[in-house]
Amino acid sequence: MKPPPFTHHACRSVEEALGLLDADPDGSKVISGGQSLVPMMNLRLASPAHLVDLNPIPGLNGIDVGRGTLTLGATARQHAVERSADVTAAAPLLTAALAHVGHPQIRNRGTVVGSICHADPAAEMPAVFLTLGGEVTAQSAAGTRSIAAEDFFDSYLTTALEPNEIATAVTFNTPNGSSGWHFEEVTRRHGDFAIIGVVALLTLADGRISDARLTIFGGAATPVRLPAVEQLLVGVAAGDVDADLLAQAAREASAALRPGDDIHASGDYRRHVAGVLTARGIRTSLERASARA
């Protein structure tokens, strides 16, 4: 199908985009890569009167590695982030996850910030953002605010961004040297949205797990952290993580989720696989952390 009529605004500055958005917040949509928005427009699930295009704005595609942070601008393409050696050094988890976002042709155009703002609960980037932690820089005509990762995702395709706000950047916290990670998803085909997936990040200090962050995606209306599993792990010596503890973690992960049935899989299957992936996430993250420590 074809998208309904709209007025395209090729913005030259963030201020211009914010002014346009402020004039008609509910009738406008911000477009960056457009790899989620344009399909919705072609299918007429979205019909904005104004398309506020960030692509021509100079300097908005930054990929900046700082001390303990990685900041991506709103128009930084997924492919550019995936190929950045600096990103891989600072956040190898992000690089690994990007290989699962759509297809090369999608990543050449799609952006990491756009994927986070689209907030598909089965998508990879929101889950990685929630696991690493960090903040969204939200700008409006009234000013700029930061929204923490844990406060950003409200529900299916719904975030804490107001209609008159633009996410001009996302800053990820990058893990320190004694951490290990795991990314895994179950899909019908490579490049599909996940039926269910896990992102894990464990940090060791003096041989014990000092921080545990585990996220399941595809199992609820947003990606969800697993506090019960995380509490089980913090303070445990790496050598004490045995089959019993992994089985308990898997049970806790499954118990934390109430996914529904759909054409791709039943809720029971998703719950079961979430447990399996959680145990695998813990094991692989620990191996990676131990190898680096």
Added chain:
Amino acid sequence: MATNPKQVVTLTVNGEAHEVLIEGRRTLADVLRENVGLTGTKLGCEHGVCGACTVLLDGSAVRSCLIFAVQAEGAEIATVEGLAEDGKLDHVQQAFTDNHGLQCGFCTAGMLMSVHALLAENPDPTEDEIRVGLNGNLCRCTGYQNIVKSTAAAAAAGKAARSSAQAS
């Protein structure tokens, strides 16, 4: 109701500038086919799944159904029509011909452009890398084995051409 103004956009397709008068909502794929007259680019799903509409935008393979033509102004657009020179197929097209890499041909234009992008970034891919590189292009005839074979042959032909160019 939003008004529906048209604007003049200059698109550079296969090295040639085309001036078109279009609405903002027209996708690059539709404008290439209907305004520029290059119907080699095909439209299958029109929502980014099938890959039939793949073209190169400044050398990168993209879905032309997920970009509005107004967004492509100033970029170098390459379509399947630009591959052959003076009626002679290029090495990727020749490899698809030689290895039965197409059946009905509907997916072929998108496949060829994706193969060009893949080999530009990775001139000597493994079979696995070929499959990952082309997993965004669907073939309803399911001729994937020969498409992978054709791509490997195109990579080998490109390699041979490069080494003979170096030798001469």
